[in-house]
Amino acid sequence: MTELTQQTETAKPAAFAYAPAPESRAVVDIAPSYGLFIDGEFTDSAAGGLRKTVSPATEEVLAEYTQAEAEDVDRAVKAARKAFGPWSALPGAERAKYLFRIARIVQERSRELAVLETLDNGKPIRETRDADLPLVAAHFFYYAGWADKLAYAGFGAAPQPLGVAAQVIPWNFPLMMLAWKIAPALATGNTVVLKPAETTPLSALFFADICRQAGLPRGVVNIVTGDGSTGASLVGHPGVDKVAFTGSTAVGKEIARTVAGTDKRLTLELGGKGANIVFEDAPLDQAIEGIVNGIFFNQGQVCCAGSRLLVQESVHDEVLDALKRRLTTLRVGDPLDKNTDVGAINSAEQLARITELAAAGEAEGAERWSPACELPSDGYWFAPTLFTGVTQAHRIAREEVFGPVLSVLTFRTQEEAVAKANNTPYGLSAGIWTEKGSRILKMANQLRAGVVWANTFNKFDPASPFGGYKESGFGREGGRHGLEAYLEHA
Structure with a gap:
């Protein structure tokens, strides 16, 4: 190894730092x-x-x-x-x-x-x-x-x-x-x-x-x-x-x-517990962005949030690794800063609700993970969080958290994905990630959700109706x- 190569490997670039950009x-x-x-x-x-x-x-x-x-x-x-x-x-x-x-x-x-x-x-x-x-x-x-x-x-x-x-x-x-x-x-x-x-x-x-x-x-x-x-x-x-x-x-x-x-x-x-379904043939880089937008947009305080991530078993590890890497880049902090991705929880009462359900997820055996991030000392804050090892019996998979908390479940077949997605008292939204248009059309007819997004999530247009079952x-x-x-x- 040359001296120049050694110096290059030793001096790895630091993470890109964002200067504060507050709106007045x-x-x-x-x-x-x-x-x-x-x-x-x-x-x-x-x-x-x-x-x-x-x-x-x-x-x-x-x-x-x-x-x-x-x-x-x-x-x-x-x-x-x-x-x-x-x-x-x-x-x-x-x-x-x-x-x-x-x-x-x-x-x-x-x-x-x-x-x-x-x-x-x-x-x-x-x-x-x-x-x-x-x-x-x-x-x-x-x-x-x-x-x-x-x-x-x-x-x-x-x-x-x-x-x-x-x-x-x-x-x-x-x-x-x-x-x-x-x-x-x-x-x-x-x-x-x-x-x-x-x-x-x-x-x-x-x-x-x-x-x-x-x-x-x-x-x-x-x-x-x-x-x-x-x-x-x-x-x-x-x-x-x-x-x-x-x-x-x-x-x-x-x-x-x-x-x-x-x-x-x-x-x-009313409320929702939307399923975001990722198949093995999905455009995974695009899907990761859709997953993040589906649950961490507006701190997850969205009725149609994709709060249940259903991943096909064959790509589970790949998706999870990529998702964790992406979450480490989210910036949590001052909502008036134009660089901020995740702002404050709306109230102390809502923060208490999110905290209680996250604790229940751990108590029921799911594995909790959040990226390292420093939360402000004043105000109401909750770090982006995902749970793995979640079953359909867990409260975090059944109840609307209404916060930046994602439950990850797996499936093997298309039929299993539909069954798990529909296994909820809610029926507001769902997302499907796959390259097969025929699969999208078939599943959209099977999912009991008022809005079904295909290879995207949380997209709205005034000309498009919105509502649930x-x-x-x-x-x-x-x-x-x-x-x-x-x-x-x-």
């Missing part, structure tokens, strides 16, 4: 306190109670917001009812103009909204900037295009709006879930009372300002903030014609019980199908 907080101006948005104006609560919203990354109090009581919900529903007549009477092309304005304002304010969402939710700025905000604008653009074409949507020659829509959204994609619900409701001529999650109210309150900026008529969109009691008051209000909920299966079941026996239309998008809910959001839940038709 100066682009967003958060007020100390926020009221309710009812009938086109911000207003105080009848009771005047206030709650605090904190940054999950630092536990810093960002703002106070109003706890809406039943009397406030009643005011909001009445404002929406009053606005319904004039709004639904507008020609579709006129309603479309408002949706187009909202979409353009969202684009103009996208940097501000991305920073706000990252501060209040804890997800990386790279995700809010490059995924959430473009999809928010795209949904308003898409449904603006439908507003004057409802007679051609396939729901009758003259479909009619339902009335007042009560919409309750979760904390994992606050602004995107708002867009998924408000855009089709307005396009079809309905009016809205929306309740954001109690840990992430700010983007909905900023959206209220966007509605005013767009000149949306008073009462067409109303925002009531608060905890679960506010949501219960809204769902149970007799003046509501349609209920749309995205969140946990447990709360969805309670809402279904509340609505049962009434004339209210209901759609539910079984305990993942019913109804569809997005696409032409997303109009149906807001229309009366023959």
